[in-house]
Amino acid sequence: MAQAPRGPRKGAQDQDAFEPPPAPSEAAEGFASPDEEAEGAGFGTEAVDAELLSLKEELEKKLFARENGHLKTYAAGEALQGADNIVGLGIGPAMRDFESVGSKGPGAPVLNVYVAEPMTMDEAKAALVDEFGARALASDGEPVNVIRTGIIDAFSHRHRERPAPSGISVGHVKVTAGTLGALARGRSGERVKRLLMLSNNHVLANANDARIGDPIIQPGAFDGGRDPADRIAILERWVPVDFSPAGVNFVDCATGWCWPDRVRKEFIYRSGSGFAYFRVGTAPVAAHVGMIVGKSGRTTQLTSGRVIDVNASLRVNFGGGRFANYRDQIAIRGLNGDFSAPGDSGSLIWTWNPARNPVGLLFAGGGGVTFGNKIARVLAALDITLMT
Numbered sequence: 001m002a003q004a005p006r007g008p009r010k011g012a013q014d015q016d017a018f019e020p021p022p023a024p025s026e027a028a029e030g031f032a033s034p035d036e037e038a039e040g041a042g043f044g045t046e047a048v049d050a051e052l053l054s055l056k057e058e059l060e061k062k063l064f065a066r067e068n069g070h071l072k073t074y075a076a077g078e079a080l081q082g083a084d085n086i087v088g089l090g091i092g093p094a095m096r097d098f099e100s101v102g103s104k105g106p107g108a109p110v111l112n113v114y115v116a117e118p119m120t121m122d123e124a125k126a127a128l129v130d131e132f133g134a135r136a137l138a139s140d141g142e143p144v145n146v147i148r149t150g151i152i153d154a155f156s157h158r159h160r161e162r163p164a165p166s167g168i169s170v171g172h173v174k175v176t177a178g179t180l181g182a183l184a185r186g187r188s189g190e191r192v193k194r195l196l197m198l199s200n201n202h203v204l205a206n207a208n209d210a211r212i213g214d215p216i217i218q219p220g221a222f223d224g225g226r227d228p229a230d231r232i233a234i235l236e237r238w239v240p241v242d243f244s245p246a247g248v249n250f251v252d253c254a255t256g257w258c259w260p261d262r263v264r265k266e267f268i269y270r271s272g273s274g275f276a277y278f279r280v281g282t283a284p285v286a287a288h289v290g291m292i293v294g295k296s297g298r299t300t301q302l303t304s305g306r307v308i309d310v311n312a313s314l315r316v317n318f319g320g321g322r323f324a325n326y327r328d329q330i331a332i333r334g335l336n337g338d339f340s341a342p343g344d345s346g347s348l349i350w351t352w353n354p355a356r357n358p359v360g361l362l363f364a365g366g367g368g369v370t371f372g373n374k375i376a377r378v379l380a381a382l383d384i385t386l387m388t
Contacts, residue, residue: 018185018195021234021257022213048091048109055136056111059089060313062132064246064325068315080116083131086124087152087366088114090312090331093289095145111137111144112309112331114369116151147308147331149367154202154252154318154345158223158298163264164232165277167296167347169219171203172210172235173227177220178203179298179346181361182280183265184255184384196255196384197233197263199346200363204254205238207318212236216256220298222343232262239381243322250328251373251381252363265387267348269302280350282386284375285357286310287330292352293359297344304352305332305339305370314371316364330360330372339370348386349375358386 063086090112113124124146128134136142158169170180181198185191197216201207204216216233217225233256242249266277287293291307309331316324332339332349340347340362349360349372360372379385 017193018258018260019190019193020259021194021236051136052091052109052111055134056089056091056311056313059111059128059132059134060327063089063313063315064248066315068321068323082127085115085117085119086113086127087116087149088112088312088314090114090309090329092145092309092331094143110142112147112312113144114147114149114152114312114314114331116149118148119146121146147367147369149365149369152314152316152364152366152371153342154200154207154316154364158219160219160225160230161268162232163262164218165264165266165268166280167268167298167301169223169225169298169343170197170199170216170232170346171220171222171225172206173215173217173221174206174209175203175220176222177225177298177343179344179362180218180263181346181348182267182358183258183263183387184379184382185387187383187385191383194236195258195260195263195387196236197258198253198255198348198361198378198382198384198386200252200361201238201241201254202252202318202363203346204235204256207322208238208240208243210235210238218262223298232256233258237382241318241324243318243324247325249324249326251361251377252326253361253373253378253382255382255384267296269296278356280348280356280358283355283357284379284386285351285359286376287359287374291359292335293332293349294352294356295340295344295347295349295362297340297347297362299341299343300338303334303339304336305334307331308333308369310374312371314364316371326364326371328374328377330374332370332372333368334370338368340365344370 092112093107184196214235215227217230219225236255236257238254312329314326347362350356358375364371
């Protein structure tokens with residue numbers, strides 16, 4: 001049985017009254033799928049030529065089709081070589097530290113190659129030419145960006161607070177801990193009167209292994225949360241992760257139906273010896289290369305970073321021998337240290353300016369590079385509107 005909801009705390013929310021969640025057996029089923037038509041290259045205001053886009057798409061197919069035996073080699077501590085070392089692809093501006101940027105010129109769009117272990121540009125190009133058949137990269141005048149991430153992992157891993165703010169530890173009762181990303185409401189029908197929390201599927205829905213109405217606790221179990229004492233919501237909706245070898249994913253997202261007096265719209269961050277709070281905007285914007293963004297998350301708290309790719313294709317490790325292909329993702333490097341770490345999954349990513357417009361939903365990372373779903377895809381897939 002769900003914990004009996006208390007009445008809304010007066011002044012806790014400045015919007016219309018919300019209906020409290022029902023018992024798990026009464027919760028409505030169903031989920032939405034992302035719209036593939038939303039995909040785009042989106043290299044800021046720069047045009048990406050058709051040949052580069054075609055090359056990236058062809059290489060992506062070969063990356064996604066590859067068996068995962070090399071990952072066992074990596075886990076055993078053995079070095080990865082050649083194409084086995086390549087874990088992702090994207091498009092970004094030619095880096096200024098190239099000895100030669102060839103015919104492209106500094107800042108022009110080139111192929112981003114994400115690798116598990118250190119690799120020179122020549123080594124990466126050779127692997128792509130010899131093992132992936134990318135003959136277009138054989139010329140010395142065709143540079144690529146080589147970005148080390150390690151094996152890209154889906155992040156899923158400190159205090160209890162009521163009402164719980166965004167950016168704090170939360171999780172499905174069977175999950176370690178992730179981050180409460182933001183509050184939202186449904187766009188239509190009975191869901192308009194539901195106060196929802198947004199986070200990842202692998203945070204709220206245990207990477208598909210869950211049922212509508214399952215308890216969501218704050219803090220997450222890894223941080224000492226227990227059910228029912230720490231229950232603040234129940235699982236309401238999620239987009240399944242496709243783990244099939246040929247599957248393609250665009251989002252890792254889910255919603256929980258909250259008791260209104262147990263959550264708050266503000267985002268938390270550390271200030272001196274205590275905590276302070278801020279608001280984020282409600283109008284989503286598209287990320288572009290070079291954009292400065294921020295997030296507040298369970299592990300690394302308030303951080304800023306720079307977008308380095310908005311069209312990344314990835315093989316993501318969810319643990320337990322499960323891997324999923326992701327396309328059209330945002331990649332971010334931290335400006336002062338890492339942008340994120342395990343446990344920050346589910347954090348809302350927003351523009352680092354006074355408007356703080358939502359940009360993405362953090363879901364994975366490795367080697368100092370963070371990856372996020374595009375927020376427009378997330379909102380459409382879950383049929384929600386942010387209430388930040």
